[in-house]
Amino acid sequence: MSKVSIESSIKKANGFTYILLIYYNESCDIVVGRLGHVKINKGYYIYIGSAKKNINSRLNRHLSAKKNKFWHIDYVLSNPFPFLIVNIWTSQELIECQISKELFKSNYCYLVKKGFGSSDCHCTTHFFRISKNKLGALEDKLMEKRFAPLIDR
DSSP, X not given: OOHHHHHHHHTTOOSSEEEEEEEESSOEEEEEGGGEEEEEOSEEEEEXXXXXXXXXXXXXXXXXXXXXXXXXXHHHTSTTSOEXXXXXXXXXXXXXXXXXXXXXXXXXXXXXXXTTTOTTSSOSOSEEEEOGGGHHHHHHHHHHTTOEESSOO
């Protein structure tokens, strides 16, 4: 999915919880603030976040390659790292931690770095690696939880 398609789709985003599907086309090692080194291998990753106000602004911020690094996700979604946001799902409910815990317990989402994206809660992480052949299972889970994709497949 192109960045232009995602940007135009963000205009229709609403809700509070969002999930980014990110693809890295090469491996990289990123220093994420005090969290330290995070090894990103080529492949798919998901990040679960929330925005209590103006989800559109939060999502547009994630798309911006140059930004002040405030959240853990800012470090892995900044230049010069080779990523593409493939899709975004949103939920009308504020269930960031609930869905993170469920995905952590699943057999298709894998821990990248303990504490990533969860410094303000008790979750193990909000950032997962997922293999390409498990994306269907992820989409089924998100549909079950009434997440809506911004890009229909």
